[in-house]
Amino acid sequence: GIKKFSAERRKALYYNGFRAINSIITDNSLNKPMITLGIESSCDETGLALYCTKRGLLSHALFSQVDLHALYGGVVPELASRDHIRRLVPLTREVCCEASLSLDDIDAVAYTSGPGLAGALLTGAMMAQGLAWAIEKPALGVHHLEGHLLAPMLEEKKPDFPFLCLLVSGGHTQLVKVSGLGQYQLLGESIDDAAGEAFDKTAKMLGLGYPGGAALSKLAEQGDATRVQLPRPMMDRPDLDFSFSGLKTAAITRLKAFSGSDTEQQQFMADLAASFELAVIEVLMGKSRKALKQTGLSRLVVSGGVSANRLLRHTADALQGENVEVFYPRLEFCTDNGAMIALAGALRLSRGESSGLGVSINPRWPLADLH
Ligand code: KG4
């Protein structure tokens, strides 16, 4: 049943929360390993994970709502929130079970507090704050993009600071100079569609469903990337910004103008997919190269949903011949997941940060606001 706490008891619990926070700070000065539960619910994936500062990633679980939203051709925010609520508790149980831990073994809870869909963010925030309060441990809101930026640190091949990050997701395309935890300098970004968004919209026109980035890339494998001439937007400009909206429109215009038999149409679609993919990747890599040159950095991290793209990874790998080390998250951590939130949260909690007891989210939260 629901317990009703007296004002006294509430006050005691409130202070216990702070005691817990303080004890973590003290414990860490003794290098005691800390276990963080990470919760991601900013969009259409519910991700949970347990990360230990000593042993690394202990477990992770994900439920993707893709099938739920595919019917509507895009993410329906209200349906996303409702489904997160359904998954959060069972997935928490799952990660605890997989790591053979109980809730009491958790030292802190990190959750995505922005940017993202307000309702979806709220479900994770409520779950995190409620759980943290119940187990008398601190909670911390984490920036979703910081999770993506740091995701390759979950791998065996980890980047050292400083590095350049090409962050390519469904909502963002950014080049960020990462000098340390919380030291992020935005060098350039898309002035319209994100790379993933352009992939998705083009894929939709090709009848590949939603989100169609991966499907478009698969179709492109059967196509000739030199067949359809497409623009390389903003490539010759000296700045590090991107624009993908015109490229997407050019691809759609070419598709509409094509006429031929069914077989010819099929081949043309594969050729168009390949030409489109190549155009996006040439622009992404061209600007990344420019940014490496301008900053003098010799490490490149490629992360976010589009970093799962095979051709992009292959093209970026070629930079290794030019004395640039290249890092990626493993494929399943390119797209949204709880592991990157647990990791980013653990790094911040280790340096003594935590949010108050209130539930706070930040649906529009510039990365540059972090420190
Ligand atoms: O990082 P993410 O899961 O969500 C955001 O934070 O936005 O990225 C999802 C995006 C989608 O646009 C999806 O189409 C794209 O990543 N994506 C890909 C591939 N896999 C996922 N785009 C191109 N090629 C892929 N293999």
Ligand code: ZN
């Ligand atoms: Zn994301």
